[in-house]
Structures are given as C-alpha cells and as structure tokens.
Amino acid sequence: MRLKFQWVLLVSLAVLSAGADDKDAADVLTNEAPSAERKFLILTVATEETSGYKRYQRSVKINGLPVKVLGLGEEWKGGDMANSVGGGQKVLMLRKELELHKDDPEKIIMFTDAYDVLFNANEEKILEQFHQFNARVVFSAEGFCWPDPNLASKYPEVERGKRFLNSGLFMGYAPELYKILNDGEIANDDDDQLYYTKIFLDEKKREKLNIKLDHRSEIFQNLNGAISDVELRFIGTESHLENTVYNTVPLVIHANGPTKLFLNTLGNYIPKSWNAEEGCLNCWEDMNSLEKKKPKDFPKVVIGIFIENPTPFFEEFLHKFLALSYPKDKINLYIHNGASYHAKQIAGFVESHGKEYASVKLINHDENVKEWHARNLGIEECLKKKCEYYFNVDSLAQIDNPHTLKLLIEQNRPVVAPMMIRPYQAWSNFWGSLTTDGFYARSIDYMEIVQGQRRGLWNVPFVTSIYLVRGDIIHNPKTKPSYIYNLLDADMAFCTNMRNNDVYLYVTNRLDWGHLVTVDNFETHHFNNELYEIQNNRWDWEKRYLHVNYSQNLDTNLNVTMPCPDVFWFPMVTERFCDELVGEMENFGQWSDGTNTDPRLEGGYENVPTRDIHMRQVGMDHQWLAFLRDYVRPLQERVFLGYQHYPPRSTMNFVVRYRPDEQPFLKPHHDSSTYTINLALNRPKIDYEGGGCRFLRYNCSVQDTRKGWMLMHPGRLTHYHEGLYVTKGTRYIMISFVDP
Numbered sequence: 001m002r003l004k005f006q007w008v009l010l011v012s013l014a015v016l017s018a019g020a021d022d023k024d025a026a027d028v029l030t031n032e033a034p035s036a037e038r039k040f041l042i043l044t045v046a047t048e049e050t051s052g053y054k055r056y057q058r059s060v061k062i063n064g065l066p067v068k069v070l071g072l073g074e075e076w077k078g079g080d081m082a083n084s085v086g087g088g089q090k091v092l093m094l095r096k097e098l099e100l101h102k103d104d105p106e107k108i109i110m111f112t113d114a115y116d117v118l119f120n121a122n123e124e125k126i127l128e129q130f131h132q133f134n135a136r137v138v139f140s141a142e143g144f145c146w147p148d149p150n151l152a153s154k155y156p157e158v159e160r161g162k163r164f165l166n167s168g169l170f171m172g173y174a175p176e177l178y179k180i181l182n183d184g185e186i187a188n189d190d191d192d193q194l195y196y197t198k199i200f201l202d203e204k205k206r207e208k209l210n211i212k213l214d215h216r217s218e219i220f221q222n223l224n225g226a227i228s229d230v231e232l233r234f235i236g237t238e239s240h241l242e243n244t245v246y247n248t249v250p251l252v253i254h255a256n257g258p259t260k261l262f263l264n265t266l267g268n269y270i271p272k273s274w275n276a277e278e279g280c281l282n283c284w285e286d287m288n289s290l291e292k293k294k295p296k297d298f299p300k301v302v303i304g305i306f307i308e309n310p311t312p313f314f315e316e317f318l319h320k321f322l323a324l325s326y327p328k329d330k331i332n333l334y335i336h337n338g339a340s341y342h343a344k345q346i347a348g349f350v351e352s353h354g355k356e357y358a359s360v361k362l363i364n365h366d367e368n369v370k371e372w373h374a375r376n377l378g379i380e381e382c383l384k385k386k387c388e389y390y391f392n393v394d395s396l397a398q399i400d401n402p403h404t405l406k407l408l409i410e411q412n413r414p415v416v417a418p419m420m421i422r423p424y425q426a427w428s429n430f431w432g433s434l435t436t437d438g439f440y441a442r443s444i445d446y447m448e449i450v451q452g453q454r455r456g457l458w459n460v461p462f463v464t465s466i467y468l469v470r471g472d473i474i475h476n477p478k479t480k481p482s483y484i485y486n487l488l489d490a491d492m493a494f495c496t497n498m499r500n501n502d503v504y505l506y507v508t509n510r511l512d513w514g515h516l517v518t519v520d521n522f523e524t525h526h527f528n529n530e531l532y533e534i535q536n537n538r539w540d541w542e543k544r545y546l547h548v549n550y551s552q553n554l555d556t557n558l559n560v561t562m563p564c565p566d567v568f569w570f571p572m573v574t575e576r577f578c579d580e581l582v583g584e585m586e587n588f589g590q591w592s593d594g595t596n597t598d599p600r601l602e603g604g605y606e607n608v609p610t611r612d613i614h615m616r617q618v619g620m621d622h623q624w625l626a627f628l629r630d631y632v633r634p635l636q637e638r639v640f641l642g643y644q645h646y647p648p649r650s651t652m653n654f655v656v657r658y659r660p661d662e663q664p665f666l667k668p669h670h671d672s673s674t675y676t677i678n679l680a681l682n683r684p685k686i687d688y689e690g691g692g693c694r695f696l697r698y699n700c701s702v703q704d705t706r707k708g709w710m711l712m713h714p715g716r717l718t719h720y721h722e723g724l725y726v727t728k729g730t731r732y733i734m735i736s737f738v739d740p
C-alpha cells in the first residue's frame with residue numbers, strides 16, 4: 001500500500017514538474033507533492049540526511065507541508081557555518097530554483113534552513129500569519145546584528161521586538177524573492193545573511209519590494225538570545241511554544257547560534273512528539289519490531305562490558321546480565337576488565353557461561369589497555385563481527401528489566417540509552433543539557449524525566465554507562481564512534497563526537513530498565529565489602545541484606561511477635577547478611593579474652609565481659625549507626641510508643657561468640673542501654689545446641705531464636721537477663737546497647 005502510494009507520487013511529480021529535470025523531481029521528499037496549482041512552497045537546502053534533517057522532515061510530514069529539498073547528495077561548498085560565516089551556496093541554489101516560479105505573482109515561497117529548524121503549524125496557519133504582515137517579503141528577526149555588527153545603527157528602530165535580520169527563515173512572493181536573489185553577485189562561501197541584510201538596509205529596495213521583519217515572532221522564532229523569551233505549553237493533546245515576551249505563538253522555530261541543544265529539547269515535544277495527555281507519541285515511530293522474528297533471526301549484537309573500577313554488587317550485575325532475554329548465540333561478548341579486583345569473578349563467569357555466547361573476547365587488567373582504547377576496540381569488535389547493534393554496558397549499570405536489550409533494539413534510534421538513576425537520587429546516566437564548555441547543565445525538564453513524571457524518548461546531549469548504538473552508525477566511516485576527543489573522559493568524548501557528527505543521542509524512560517550503583521568510595525579491603533555499602537548503595541544493600549519481610553514490621557495491621565513480656569521480635573536481615581557478618585568477624589579474628597579488663601572501653605573495665613569483636617574494630621561503626629537509624633529506630637518507635645531519640649546513639653555494638661570451650665554463657669545482668677537489640681546470626685539446634693536468652697523477672701526464655709531475626713527489649717531496669725549455656729557448637733549474636 002505504502003509502496004504504491006510512493007510510486008504514484010513519483011509519477012505525478014514527474015508530470016507536474018515538467019521543465020525541471022528528473023533529479024529535481026526526485027528531490028521532493030515530502031508526503032504532499034508541491035503541485036503547480038498550490039500557491040505555497042517551502043524550499044530548504046540540505047546536503048546530507050543527518051539526524052537533524054530527519055527531524056525536519058518529520059515536522060514537515062506531521063504538518064502536511066509542501067517542501068522541496070535542494071542540494072541533497074551535493075557537496076557542501078558554503079563554508080563551515082557552525083564556526084564562521086558562509087552560506088552563499090544556499091543563495092545560489094535558491095536563485096536557480098526561483099527561475100521556476102518568478103512569473104507567478106501569487107506564489108508564496110518560504111525558505112528555511114533544514115538541520116536546525118522545526119515546523120509547528122500547518123500551511124493555513126502560516127499563510128494566515130503571513131497575510132497579517134501586509135508585506136511581500138518577511139524575514140525572521142533576532143537580537144544580534146550578525147555578521148557585521150557595524151551595520152546595527154543602519155537598521156530602522158523598533159519599539160518592541162527583535163531588530164535585526166536573520167536569513168535562516170524567510171518567506172515572500174516569488175517575483176520579489178526572485179529579485180532579491182538576483183540583486184548582486186555572491187560566491188558559495190560568501191555570507192548569505194550579509195547578502196540579504198544589505199538589501200534590507202537599502203531603504204529604497206526595502207520599500208519597493210515591501211520587505212518586513214518578523215520582530216515579534218509571529219511566524220518565525222530564532223532561538224539565539226531568546227531562549228528565555230519562550231516557554232513550552234501543554235494544553236490537552238497540544239504542545240506548543242509560546243513567546244511570552246511578545247505574547248505570540250511562533251510557527252517555525254530555528255536554532256541559530258549556540259541553541260541547538262535547546263531545539264533538541266523542544267523537539268522532544270513538538271510537533272506532536274509528546275504531550276501531557278497522550279504521553280510519548282514519537283516512541284511509536286520508526287519501530288523495528290522483533291515480534292514476528294524467530295530468535296534465530298534476531299539481530300546480531302556485540303555487547304561491550306566495561307569494568308573500569310571495582311564495582312559493588314557485581315555478582316548481581318552478572319546474574320542480571322545472564323538473565324537478559326535475548327538469544328545468547330546472537331550475542332558476541334567483548335569484556336574489558338580494568339579492575340584486578342574482579343579478575344576471579346570474570347574468569348568464573350567466562351568459564352561457566354562463555355560457551356553459551358556466540359563468542360567472548362576478554363581484555364584483562366594486566367594487559368594494561370587504557371579505557372579509551374578498550375572502548376574503541378569494542379567498536380572494532382563490532383565491525384569485525386558485522387554486528388547489527390553495539391550494546392555498551394558498564395559494570396555499574398544493573399539491568400533489572402530482562403527485556404531491556406530487545407526493547408532498545410525495537411526503539412530503533414541511532415543511539416538510545418535506557419534511563420537509569422542512582423536510586424533515591426537525581427543522578428542519572430544522561431544530561432539534559434550542556435554548559436558552553438560541554439559539562440553538565442540541567443534542562444528545563446530534567447527533573448520530570450528523572451522522576452518519571454514524564455515518560456518517553458528524549459533527545460539529549462549526553463548519555464553514559466549503558467546504551468545501544470545502531471549498526472549503520474558504526475559501519476558508516478563518517479559516524480563511527482570514537483572514545484577519544486582531546487583529553488576528555490571516554491564517555492564525554494564519545495558523546496562529543498556523536499554530536500559533532502549530528503547523530504542524535506536518546507535516552508528512554510518509557511519503562512523502568514534498571515539502576516546505577518555508586519562506585520565512589522567503595523572500600524575493597526574488607527572481607528565482605530558489600531556489607532559496608534549500606535549508605536553508598538542502599539537499594540542494592542537492601543536487596544541483598546534486608547529481610548524480605550522487614551517492611552511487614554511496620555505494617556500496623558499486623559501484630560509484632562512478643563515471645564516474652566515487652567520483648568519484641570522482628571525479621572531484620574537475610575541469612576546472607578548473618579553469614580557475611582560472622583565471616584567478617586572470624587576473618588578479623590581478634591576476639592576479646594572475656595575478662596573484665598577491656599582496653600577498648602573508655603574506663604578499661606567491663607562489668608559483664610563476653611568474647612566479642614566490636615563493629616569499630618572491623619570499621620563498620622558508621623554503617624551500623626546507619627542501620628540503627630534507618631531500620632531499627634522505626635521499629636522501636638512502633639513498639640515503645642512515645643520514646644523518640646534521633647538519631648539513635650550507641651557506642652557498644654558488637655558480635656558475641658558463645659562456645660562450650662570458651663565462654664558458653666553469660667551471668668544475669670542489666671544492659672546499660674535504654675533498649676537493647678539482639679540479632680541472631682546462626683541457627684539453634686543446627687549450628688549449636690543450648691543457648692538463648694532468659695529474662696529472670698518473667699521467668700521467660702527465648703531459645704528458638706531465628707537466624708536474621710532481632711529481639712528488642714528495655715535495657716537497664718525491667719529486663720534483667722542472662723545468656724543461657726551453649727552446650728555444643730558456636731552461637732553468634734549481634735548486640736547493640738542503644739541510647740546508653
């Protein structure tokens with residue numbers, strides 16, 4: 001159906017554009033043929049089909065506009081417009097094109113740049129606004145007199161609005177435009193804006209040709225110097241740009257000067273890309289569905305895994321990576337392990353699972369390949385394997401959604417990153433905007449995107465940590481990614497190169513994909529390092545160490561278990577937590593001798609000595625206080641109503657070891673605490689026999705303690721208690737005297 005339509009279109013074009021040669025006809029790339037009868041035509045010049053060009057075409061199509069593109073495939077000789085003057089070539093192309101229309105006094109022609117322009121209105125609206133001007137030609141206006149500031153004083157004064165001409169956008173009747181375009185000589189690399197400016201500043205010509213400027217953005221909005229003049233507005237399913245200074249709604253938007261990134265942001269909403277009611281509309285465009293494909297026909301992907309730093313919860317990372325729902329025989333792995341810390345884990349992974357993948361290439365830390373080169377080699381691996389996609393995954397990106405890879409492929413963008421954040425923080429793997437020197441800046445919508453209030457697909461200037469690059473970008477020598485750019489970090493270099501090649505980078509938060517772990521301040525000198533990550537990586541820490549039923553403790557619909565009067569019992573931590581904490585202590589090994597002399601205490605004297613190791617001795621004091629504050633305190637506030645102390649204080653935090661041949665029991669005593677917690681770290685009747693805690697006043701014992709469960713009881717007055725005799729094995733408990 002679609003093919004047929006295009007065929008008909010081409011035929012009709014060939015007929016209609018009699019007089020023009022075939023090539024011109026083929027250049028018309030829009031859905032509506034600019035017909036001879038149609039009195040409106042838009043002309044633009046583009047030599048390459050960049051991301052910006054495709055965005056322009058999308059806005060043309062959505063608004064049903066008649067556009068003819070000049071210059072596609074031709075060599076650009078108009079100079080480096082981004083960094084200096086130029087653009088004369090555009091004038092020459094237009095001049096030639098206007099030959100076709102110069103004798104039609106009713107024909108209205110608009111000229112726009114292509115790579116940095118968006119339409120947000122249809123023909124009717126545009127013409128309606130144009131007619132309001134009572135002009136034959138209208139140029140857009142801006143606040144800078146460029147490229148020759150000395151001409152500023154020659155401009156007519158304006159009471160309200162921007163004073164100076166910008167040639168990126170203009171429109172007018174064909175005969176007048178033809179005269180303007182043939183007014184004088186111009187070379188390919190002369191400045192086109194200067195050319196038009198000189199005509200406009202000639203009062204006689206200006207009046208004769210009836211040329212006006214759109215001072216108040218009634219049709220055209222140039223963004224340079226005007227970003228704070230405009231605001232995105234959402235009304236139902238409409239998203240539009242409002243110029244709040246002049247109270248107008250510009251219809252054609254041009255990112256002149258250094259405002260490209262802002263237009264990229266606007267392009268995320270207009271035209272019809274995203275609105276408050278329907279959400280993301282562009283998410284569903286240009287999809288590459290795998291639904292009907294058999295797994296054996298899935299695209300071939302090279303996945304580059306980069307471990308550049310010791311990374312907490314890497315074990316979980318690997319589990320989730322293995323769980324990706326994508327045929328492994330379609331995946332070639334490329335692993336750069338820059339951290340000796342993980343060498344064993346990686347070797348184990350490759351040994352156990354390497355064969356499931358199409359291939360595995362591993363570059364180990366001892367090969368001393370620097371990150372920049374390692375990442376470039378990943379791209380080379382992709383070329384070598386004739387990959388269809390390249391998926392960059394850094395070890396800090398935990399893929400919680402196993403469908404991530406498949407869904408990113410279906411999204412079909414040049415570069416697309418699944419948005420990930422550090423849980424509970426506004427830190428993410430993308431930047432919404434950049435400062436002029438290329439560093440992080442917040443975009444108008446950054447927080448809404450990060451917090452998931454706006455879900456969709458966003459064109460952004462910087463992505464990192466995890467992203468998919470489409471094969472055509474890699475196989476095209478002009479856009480092939482490189483991680484080297486001056487002395488920039490690898491990820492910044494990659495994005496800079498992409499931006500310079502006009503390849504758009506997208507981030508998607510359409511769904512939840514996963515999260516980032518924090519690698520900063522990861523201490524790797526402990527026996528079980530992740531135990532210490534309770535504050536740095538709280539989300540992952542909870543997943544690994546907090547009891548799955550912990551939150552039930554806070555559910556006031558449920559009763560808290562009370563094995564003895566005012567002794568409360570809570571599921572707190574996982575078995576793994578218990579094992580790792582015991583492991584940490586045994587690895588440290590310096591158990592106290594159980595005598596009254598204790599040099600670790602301020603007075604040097606312990607009234608009720610045990611065989612124990614203090615948290616401070618294994619460097620976990622701070623983490624433990626966080627545990628008391630975040631997980632213990634809320635329970636205390638629930639069961640001992642009215643007592644509040646924030647944050648809880650505790651200097652006595654320690655693991656006790658009871659053994660028949662060492663210290664098997666503890667005589668009756670009061671704790672010097674407001675309340676005490678007692679966390680069972682192993683299992684009665686299995687790991688040891690006997691043991692438990694007896695509260696003498698109530699003649700009540702808790703002997704069936706549960707590993708990972710915590711007892712909480714008042715300290716220094718009512719709950720006189722003793723540690724019961726351990727007859728066999730070793731019993732471990734964790735004790736804190738809270739608020740002494």
Ligand SMILES: *[C@@H]1O[C@H](CO)[C@@H](O)[C@H](O)[C@H]1NC(C)=O
Pocket residue numbers: 548549571
């Ligand atoms: C968590 O609680 C549910 C009942 O609410 C129970 O079935 C489950 O076994 C508990 N999980 C653990 C690990 O104790």
Ligand SMILES: *[C@@H]1O[C@H](CO)[C@@H](O)[C@H](O)[C@H]1NC(C)=O
Pocket residue numbers: 557558559
């Ligand atoms: C909680 O305890 C109260 C009072 O003893 C009792 O009436 C109620 O049924 C208990 N609720 C549950 C869920 O066990």
Ligand SMILES: *[C@@H]1O[C@H](CO)[C@@H](O)[C@H](O)[C@H]1NC(C)=O
Pocket residue numbers: 699
């Ligand atoms: C304490 O409890 C135990 C068993 O529950 C019982 O045998 C003993 O007689 C009690 N002692 C006193 C003093 O009540």
